[in-house]
Amino acid sequence: MEEKKSETEIEPPAKRFHTDHQASQLASYNGTPLELKCINTIRALAADMVQKANSGHPGAPMGCAPMAHLLWSAASAGGAGRNHSAASPQWWNRDRFVLSNGHACALQYVMLHLSGYEDCSMDQLKAFRQVGSKTPGHPENFLTKGVEVCTGPLGQGISNAVGMAIAAKHLGANFNTPDFPDIISSKTYVICGDGCLQEGISGEACSLAGHLGLGDLIVLYDDNHITIDGSTEISFTEDVNKRYEAYGWQVITVDDVANGLDDLRAAIDAAKTTTDKPTLIKVRTTIGYGSPNKQGKASSHGAPLGAGEVETVKSRLYGMDPTKSFFIDEDVAAYYKQQAVEGEIARAVWEEKFANYKEAHPEKAAELQRRFNHELTEGVFDDLPTFVFGRDKADSTRKFSEMCLNAVAPKMPELMGGSADLTDSNYTAIKGAVSFQKATPEGSIIHFGVREHAMSAICNGMFSYGGMRPFCATFLQFAGYAMGAIRLSALAKHGVIYIMTHDSIGLGEDGPTHQPVEMLESLRAMPNINVVRPADLNEMAAAYQIALNGVQTPTVICCSRAGVSALEHSSRDKAMKGGYIIRPEEGEGAPDLVLLATGSEVGRCVDAAKALSEHSIRTRVVSMPCQEVFLEQSESYRRSVLPGNVPTLSVEAGAEHGWHRWSHAQIGMTRFGMSGPLEQLFVKFGFDAENVASKGKELVEFYKNLGGNVPDLNARPSFDSFKGPVH
C-alpha cells in the first residue's frame, strides 16, 4: 500500500563483511546457526527482489521472515508442520496460508520458491512487479499457484481466512466419517499487520470467527509498531489482545522472534491444539530487521532500501555474503527442500487415505470431487420454476428469488451462505436448512450478523477454499459497505452469488438512506461481474442459471421489494441472452419506438407500450436483465433486439449514468429518492406507465421534428484496446 521513495534516499557506503555484527547476531541467537541463516536468506532475497524491481516493500518480509520460516518448516524440524504441496498446489486438504498484509508478498514468493513451487522460479523472483510476471506487486491467486486469494487491500485476507476456516469446518462436518475423521481437516494460517487489524472488515470477520469458534484459524500478527505514517502511537493505541479476547479468541503474545523461535513455536503448538476458538498470536517484530539505517522505521516499509543498504544488511546478517544477490546457499536450499518433501509425504499419505475413503464411501468421495471441480449437479436447473401468464400470481422479485434459491438448493449442497441480518427481508431462508453454528458445523445457513463487508470477504474465502458456492445477501444499497470485497470477487474470479434486494426507490418508506440510486451503475462499471435485474420469475430463473454457471464470475442478483407486473412474454431462455424483446411492436417493419427497461420497470413499459399503440406509435419493449451477458451476444442478435436507429427510451429506477450507451433518452434517477409509499414515489419520479408513454411519444416527435434523423447508436466502433485475457 506504499511506494518507492528511493530517489530521495541517501545510500550509505557499504561496509563489507561486518564480521562483528555477524558474530553478535549468532551469539544472541537462541537456535541453530542454519535456522538463522535460513531466516537471513529470506530477508536478503526479499530485499534483493524489491531492490531489483526498484519498487515494493522490503520491511515487512524482513521482519516476518522468522514466522515464515516456521510456517514453511516441517514438524520434524520444529516447524509448524503446515501441510502443503508444491507438486499439487491445489491439494484439497492443504493447510491454507494467507498473507493478509499482501504488500509483503516478496516474502510469500520467496517461500514458494524455496519450497519448489513452479510459479515462483528464480526468474520469477527476479521479475518481481514486472508486466507479465507471476510475481506481481500484491498476491494474485489467478496468476500464481500457491497463492490462495488476492490480498493487499488491507483487512481482506484475514477475512477471507475466516471464510476458509468456515468452509473447512463445514466440509469436514459433512464429509469426514468415523473411519476417516480427517479427510477435510485443514488449518488456515494468516500473517497480518496492524493495517489489517485497524480495518473494520477484520473486526467484523473476527467477531464472527470467535462466535463460531473456528479453532483451525491461526493468525500471526506482525506487531512492528510501525505504520506508513510513522509509529502506531499516532493512531493505533488500542489493546489488540484484549479486543481479540473480547471476540472469544485465544490470544498469545510472543515478545521476540528475531533472536529465536522457541516462543513462537510454543505459541503455534498451543494454537494447533486449541480446537474451540481461533488463535491470535501477537508477535513483536522489527520492520526492516537487519537494515542499520532503516530497521524499525517507516522508511523501510514501502521503498527499496537502496543498493548500498542492501549490501550492508547482508554483511550484518549471519551467513550472508554481501557481494551476492539472489543467493541461496546449498544448506539453506537443502533445508527447505527437505521441508517440502515432508509436505509431499503428507499429501501422499492423504491421497492414499482418500483412495480408501473412495472405496468405503464412494458417493461422498464423488460428491467431494464434483464440488472441488465446481461442477454443477445434473439437472440442477430442472426444478427452477416457470411463470405462466394468466395462471400465476405476480409477486416481488425477491419472492421469486427465494423460490429459485429453494429450487436449486436441494441439488446444490455446496450452496452455503445467508444474509447480513436481513433474512426475512432478503428472502434467503432455505427450507429445512440448518444454521452453521459452533454446535452444528454441518449447517449451511450462515447468520453473518450486520457485517456486509466481512460477509462478502468471507464468501470470497469460502469460494477460494473449494467445494463451496457461497451466496450472501443484503439490501442493494448496502453493497456500498461491501464494495471492497465485491470487487475482489470480480478480480480474483470467485463465483460468489450476491442476492441484493430492495433494489430501487421501490423500497419505499425507508427513504433515501436505503434507496439505491447509483448502485446498479456502480456495479456495472466493474469488470468481470454480472449484474442481473430480473423482471419476473422467468427472468429470475435465468438469473440463477447465469449465477451458477458463472464459476469464475460473481453475480449480483438485484431484486425488488414490491410486487412486479405479470409479464405475458417473459422467457427464461431469452433472458439468458441478457436482453430480448419482451413485447414486440405491432405489424411489420422497424418499430417507431423502443422502450428499454429492467426489473420492476419492465411491466410499466409494457403498459406504456399498450397505451402508445393506441396513439399508433408501434412500440417495442426490450427487457435487459443483464447488460454484461447481452454484450457477449453476436452483433446481429444485439441489433435484432436494439436496432440503434429507432428512437429508444431507457427506463430504470436508478442513475441514468451509463444508459446513454443503449438509449437516446433516459428516464432515471438524477437525484436521491425520498421516504414514502412506493407507488407515490414511482409517480413522483416519472416511472409510472403514463409518464413513460408520454416521454416515449415526445421522443418520437423530437426526431420527427429533426427530419427523422435518429442517431444510430450501433454505428459506433469498439476500441477495446487490450485483446489479452480478461485477467
Next chain:
Amino acid sequence: MEEKKSETEIEPPAKRFHTDHQASQLASYNGTPLELKCINTIRALAADMVQKANSGHPGAPMGCAPMAHLLWSAASAGGAGRNHSAASPQWWNRDRFVLSNGHACALQYVMLHLSGYEDCSMDQLKAFRQVGSKTPGHPENFLTKGVEVCTGPLGQGISNAVGMAIAAKHLGANFNTPDFPDIISSKTYVICGDGCLQEGISGEACSLAGHLGLGDLIVLYDDNHITIDGSTEISFTEDVNKRYEAYGWQVITVDDVANGLDDLRAAIDAAKTTTDKPTLIKVRTTIGYGSPNKQGKASSHGAPLGAGEVETVKSRLYGMDPTKSFFIDEDVAAYYKQQAVEGEIARAVWEEKFANYKEAHPEKAAELQRRFNHELTEGVFDDLPTFVFGRDKADSTRKFSEMCLNAVAPKMPELMGGSADLTDSNYTAIKGAVSFQKATPEGSIIHFGVREHAMSAICNGMFSYGGMRPFCATFLQFAGYAMGAIRLSALAKHGVIYIMTHDSIGLGEDGPTHQPVEMLESLRAMPNINVVRPADLNEMAAAYQIALNGVQTPTVICCSRAGVSALEHSSRDKAMKGGYIIRPEEGEGAPDLVLLATGSEVGRCVDAAKALSEHSIRTRVVSMPCQEVFLEQSESYRRSVLPGNVPTLSVEAGAEHGWHRWSHAQIGMTRFGMSGPLEQLFVKFGFDAENVASKGKELVEFYKNLGGNVPDLNARPSFDSFKGPVH
C-alpha cells in the same frame, strides 16, 4: 433496516384498561409516576406513528424511551441536562444527539415534538414516512431541524458522532480562552443498537475515539439482545464491554431501565465527569417494551404492532388510555415544555456569554461566526498556484494537489483532516500543521489510521458539527471501502473534500488490487458529488476552488501518482466550467476529430492530436476535469466545446462505462489492470499517444465510410422526470 410484515400478523383482541398491569407497572417502578407516564407516552406515540404509517420500527423506540426521557430532561429534573434549543436548533454549542440506530427515528421525532421543535409538529408525527413530510423513514438532517445527520445505514451515526466530538474538542482548544473557557464545550450523545456495533465502521471510529481520548462522547448502547434475524445469540456473542475497554473507553453497564432510571442517571453523570475518555453505557433493554405479544421479539423490530396490539400496549402501560391515539396528557406536555425552557435558558446564558466574548475577543468571535456560516475567507484562492508552460516543470497531479492544499490551508484554518495512513503517498501533509492528538487538540491534522470508512464518516460528522471543512485522503481504489460514508456526504450535503490519489493503472507496480478501474464511474453515477480529475496544476487549482465552493456538495479530487505532461493551454478559469478546449483544432470550421480526456490522459491526447494534424486530421482536444460541473453549463457552451456530430473519441484510463454519453468511441479499461511499470501499462492498455492517434484516425475513417453520417450525440432530449429540489 427492516420492513413491515403486518399482513402476516395475527392481532390479538384488545383488552381495554388492564388496570392490573398498570398497577403492577407502577408498583415495580422505582421513580415518579409522572416520569413513568412520560416514558409510556413516548412509547405509545412511537407505536401510533408506526401504526398510522403502516410501516416502520416500533420496537426500538419503546425499548429506548427511558434513555430518551433522560436525554431530553433537564439536570434540575434529574435528566442528562443536555443543552439544546427548539427555538434555535443550530445553536453552535448545543449538545449533539445522534440516533445511530436511525430506524428508531419515531423516537427522535417524538422527542423533538415534545420539546417544541417546529419541524416535528403533531401533523408531522401523523405524516410519518409519507412523501413530503419532515418525518421520513430514517432521520435526514437536511429535512428536519433537530436532526444532525442522516442515520439508518448502520454504524454511520456513531462514527459521525466521533467526528462531532473531534470538531468540538478542536474548536474548543482554538476558541475557548481563559476568561471564556466554554464557548465551545458541547457534548455528543449517541443512542445505538447492536447493529451499529457489529458494523466494522464503528469499530474503526471508536478505536480512534479511544486513542484520541474524546471525553465528551457518550454512547448509550441499546442492548436488547435482538437482531432482525432473531436473538443476538446466533451471530453476536462477543464481549462488547471488553472490546470497548480495549479501545480505551470507559464502560458502564446498566442492567435495567424499564423499572427506574437511577442507574442510567448515575452512568450518564459518570460519563459527563470523565473528560479523558469516551464512555459506552451498555443499557439492557427490552425491544417493544409493553407489547404483550411482541416485546423481546424480533417481530417488534420492523413492523407495525397491529392496531389491536397497540391498544393492548396502551392499556398495560401506566397512564395510557387505550382509546386515544397520538395523545399527550397535559402533565406530560407540561413536563417536557419545562425541560425545553431550561434548554432555552442555557442557550440564553451562552448567548450572553458569547456577546461578552465578542467584545473581549472580537477577532475570534468573528472567525467563529465566519466558520459556522461556511463562508470562505477573503482571497482564499489568491495564492493558488499557476502553471506557466515553458517556465514550470511538470509533476504528478498529487504533487499539484499538495501545492494547492498548502496554498489554501493558511487562509482556511477550518480545513482539518488527513489521510488513512498514506500521508506521504497522498501528499496531504500541510506545512507547519500540528497533529490533532489527545495532548494537542488544537492541531488540524488527523492521523486516521488505516480506517477509510470511519475516516469518511468522521469527516461527515465534523462537517455537520459546523465551523469545519474536513478533508480526507486515501488511494482512489479504497474509496470502495468508504462508499457507504461517501454516499452520505452526498445525500446529507456535507461538503467534505476527498483527496484520492493513485487514480488509475498509472499506479503501476502495486497491481490490480490497487489500481482503480471502475471507481471514477462508480462515483460519477452518484448524485450531488463532484468528481474532479485535473490534468495539471491549473486544473488542480480549479479543483480546489470547486471543492471549497461546494459547501453542500462533496468533491472527490482524483490525482495521479506519476508525472503528467506540461500543458500549453490549460486554464484554471476554463477548468472551472468542468470541460473546455485545451487544444484547438487547426484552421477554420468544425474539427475532423475531437479527443476527450481527463487527468493524466489529456497530455497524451495533445501529443496524439499533434501527430494527427500531420495526417491532416484537424483534431481538437477537450479536457473535462469535472462532468458534473460541465453539465451545469449552458447548452450553447457545451455544444461549443463538444459539437456532438464530430467524431469524438474519449480517453480515460478507467472504465468506458459512462463515456458513451460524450463520445462515439472510447479508449478505456475493459478489464482489471496489472502489476508493472506504469509506462508499459499505458502502452499495453492503449493509452499511449500513438494508439490514441491511430484509433482517432480509425474513427474518422469509420464515419467517412458511412458516408460522413456521424450520429449527433447532442441530438438527444433530456427527460429529467423530477423537477423538484435536488433533495
